[in-house]
Amino acid sequence: MDFPRPLSIHAPFPYPTNTTKTTPIVAMASIPTPAPSPPPSTKGTTTTTTTTTAQDTLQPWIETPLIYSAQMSRNAGCNIYLKLENVQPSGSFKSRGIGNMMLEASQSTPPTTKTHFLCSSGGNAGLACATTSLSLPNSTATIVVPLSTSPFMVQKLKDAGAQVVQKGQSWIEADTFLREELLAKDTPGVENVYVPPFDHPAIWRGASTLIDEVVRQMPEGQKMDAVVCNVGGGGLANGVCEGVHKHGLEDGVKVVALETEGADSLFQSTLKGELVTLEGITSLATSLGARTVSERTWEWYRQMKGGFVSGVVTDKEAAEACVRFLDEGRVMVELSCGATLAGVYKDQGRWLREQVGKGVSDEEWKGKNVVVVVCGGSNVSWEILEGYKKTFGF
Secondary structure (H helix, E strand, C coil), X not given: CCCCCCCCCCCCCCCCCCCCEEEEEEXXXXXXXXCCCCCCCCCCCCCCCCCCCXXXXXXXXXXXXXXXXXXXXXXHCXXXXXXXXXXXXXXXXXXXXXXXXXXXXXXXXXXXXXXXXXXXXXXXXXXXXXXXXXXXXXXXXXXXXXXXXXXXXXXXXXXXXXXXXXXXXCHHHHHXXXXXXXXXXXXXXXXXXXXXXXXXXXXXHHHHHHHHHHHHHCCCCXXXXXXXXXXXXXXXXXXXXXHHHHCCCCXXXXXXXXXXXXXXXXXXXXXXXXXXXXXXXXXXXHHHCCCCCCHHXXXXXXXXXXXXXEEEECHHHHXXXXXXXXXHHCCCCCHHHHXXXXXXXXXXXXXXXXXXXXXXXXXXXXXXXXXXXXXXXCCCXXXXXXXHHHHHCC
């Protein structure tokens, strides 16, 4: 089967015929939004609070479109809105959190000092570090990755303008080399800054701007009832929870966080009732491959109680979701993002309804608004998707 070529992101999905308004989302396009049936009232109160970040001057991320998906809405039986983080400069949501953390560090560095950012992620965090460095004055980026990193990703990092160093057989060895050899190196006129992939408050603040935008972008008179995202180390999920909390929406909005089997440190923690460290990562969705989810993610799960749902899908379900999403929306995403989409497609939408709309009538469910974070990711190509089809036999 030949894959269809992706179309412009300006209109990746058909829009319903009852569109009543257009809302400017980004400078390059105005995205029409539908007028779905009014949802029931919520205890949460939406405010106009915005995140305090370093974004007022040199923002390394963009405001992304929020669009209605007719196909996914039909499958789920409710209104599905897609937050297209795949159009960020780095190709993923990481531009928000990593970008904000680096921006704050850059602004605290004296103007005469060069900022040298160092990151040990060969994936989306590394790409976000590289692309953000290009947007900040007087800064450079070095990405240290293990020898096992694919040439595909190494070249992407180089293309993004980063210096790439390959060291060690695993991420731990690469990160140790970065910290002990590069970060500790004292160069006159240069400030070395370590960029973690997910576990930093500034990263979570940056990620929470996603919710600031969604609150503004929802059709007039409508509110979101749930946000579906994935969780690896927890940077995105922490930002989503922080945004929901900041806008006073905990009582009305559920956060549904998906992982793949074999990279499900959060889900295993929920089963054991304590923070769990996996013995290893066996999932193909390596972007979700944190053996332990961040302590802050675990705190959010316990704090939000039933408002934070942890779910798991198989690698096959995630891969099928990637191919289906490409077919429906002409948008290519990596396997970790497929985990999020699989949570919507799973059991023809019944799994999502069980998590978000349990006990509500069919009519009430039709009026629910679910925001799906299309987190993007760069570890994907035609060849990779074809490989999934052969591996999983679909």
